[in-house]
Amino acid sequence: MVIIYFNNEQKEDLQFLQELSFEVGSKIVQVSIDFFKGNYNPKLLQNVSTKINLPQLKVERCVYALSYLFTESSKLSLSKSDFLESVDAISPTKEIEECLLESYQKNREEMRRILSEMSLKLPSIDSLQWRLDVQISSRRTSNEAKPVYLLKLKTSDNRTVWFQADYNELESMTNQLEIALKESKSQHYKRIKKYIK
Amino acid sequence: MELSKTNLNSLSLLKKIPKSVHQELLSLVFGVLLQQVDETEIEKSQTLKQIDSTLLKEVYSGLITIIIQAIKANLNEKSLAHFLKDTNSPTEFVGLLSTAYGKTFQKIRETHLETTGFYLKRLISINWRMDYIIKSNKIEQIDKPVYFIDLNLQKKDGQIEKLKFSCDTNQLQDLVTTLKDAVLAKKTQK
Numbered sequence: 001m002v003i004i005y006f007n008n009e010q011k012e013d014l015q016f017l018q019e020l021s022f023e024v025g026s027k028i029v030q031v032s033i034d035f036f037k038g039n040y041n042p043k044l045l046q047n048v049s050t051k052i053n054l055p056q057l058k059v060e061r062c063v064y065a066l067s068y069l070f071t072e073s074s075k076l077s078l079s080k081s082d083f084l085e086s087v088d089a090i091s092p093t094k095e096i097e098e099c100l101l102e103s104y105q106k107n108r109e110e111m112r113r114i115l116s117e118m119s120l121k122l123p124s125i126d127s128l129q130w131r132l133d134v135q136i137s138s139r140r141t142s143n144e145a146k147p148v149y150l151l152k153l154k155t156s157d158n159r160t161v162w163f164q165a166d167y168n169e170l171e172s173m174t175n176q177l178e179i180a181l182k183e184s185k186s187q188h189y190k191r192i193k194k195y196i197k
Numbered sequence: 198m199e200l201s202k203t204n205l206n207s208l209s210l211l212k213k214i215p216k217s218v219h220q221e222l223l224s225l226v227f228g229v230l231l232q233q234v235d236e237t238e239i240e241k242s243q244t245l246k247q248i249d250s251t252l253l254k255e256v257y258s259g260l261i262t263i264i265i266q267a268i269k270a271n272l273n274e275k276s277l278a279h280f281l282k283d284t285n286s287p288t289e290f291v292g293l294l295s296t297a298y299g300k301t302f303q304k305i306r307e308t309h310l311e312t313t314g315f316y317l318k319r320l321i322s323i324n325w326r327m328d329y330i331i332k333s334n335k336i337e338q339i340d341k342p343v344y345f346i347d348l349n350l351q352k353k354d355g356q357i358e359k360l361k362f363s364c365d366t367n368q369l370q371d372l373v374t375t376l377k378d379a380v381l382a383k384k385t386q387k
Binding site: 074075076077112115116118119120121122123124125128130132147149150151153155161162163164165166167169170171172173174176177178180181183184189192193196197 | 333
């Protein structure tokens with residue numbers, strides 16, 4: 001069972017959630033979700049703060065704290081009960097609690113996707129294009145018929161690499177990669193997967 | 198080495214250009230070939246301004262053609278000097294030209310081969326590694342396999358360049374399918 005802990009500052013920031021109406025509360029929750037996704041809407045925040053008669057800074061800090069809640073819960077993939085327990089620490093009203101849970105469940109997959117984009121990774125392969133040519137003659141040799149593969153590899157960091165390969169090289173590359181692929185279906189891999197879970 | 202009559206003629210035209218200008222002309226010609234100097238510099242040059250522009254153009258283009266053809270035919274310094282002796286060119290100039298040619302031959306060959314030659318990097322070998330991602334500092338419970346592929350490519354001068362990339366199982370499957378098609382294409386062609 002995993003629970004998220006708020007530090008004292010964050011608990012303070014989220015205090016006033018207890019006194020809010022559902023309408024205003026849900027708006028703040030929505031702003032926090034958008035903030036996480038990168039769409040920060042200051043105007044909406046301004047409207048909310050004037051409505052409940054609180055300084056904008058206070059509402060902003062609340063949004064940051066809620067974003068922290070959503071980030072950590074998505075990162076750890078909290079179950080419904082764990083999420084509710086974590087939220088309990090700031091004891092919001094029943095309606096706001098439900099609103100938080102609903103937003104979490106609805107947006108969890110997308111938030112996890114955004115987090116994994118931000119994670120450490122090597123550039124991945126975009127596409128590989130190939131062309132088969134026959135080399136007929138060159139300066140040093142003539143009247144030959146040597147098959148040559150032209151390959152273009154594109155990676156996710158927008159790099160394009162051109163290279164050529166013989167038939168033999170290409171065949172050995174294909175064989176190696178096939179072996180690599182078979183590994184994902186091997187017993188060893190299945191065992192590890194089971195143990196780690 | 199084959200050169201048109203006009204080109205060969207251009208060398209004999211050198212007699213009309215004062216000797217003092219020869220060195221400057223040569224340095225500009227080689228500067229352009231090494232891509233260090235822009236062709237417009239020739240017009241700006243004070244020393245060359247005294248020469249009639251049509252004459253200058255003919256001599257310049259003749260020189261450029263001769264040098265490039267010589268590089269293509271892989272002539273060394275001596276063969277070029279020998280070839281030029283048959284043309285009607287001033288001997289001192291031939292000496293200057295051959296010396297400069299000998300010095301810059303390799304470099305011009307490289308700069309031109311790079312731009313117009315056709316040599317792609319060659320695939321030598323491939324390495325792969327399969328990992329299982331558990332978690333990162335941004336997200337936990339990832340539980341997905343990832344492949345790291347390492348291609349060794351050899352450049353023309355023998356240097357090895359490593360190309361690294363990652364892919365997940367689906368991307369690897371696509372890659373293997375594409376490669377299998379490529380290999381099959383050759384088999385069916387035979």
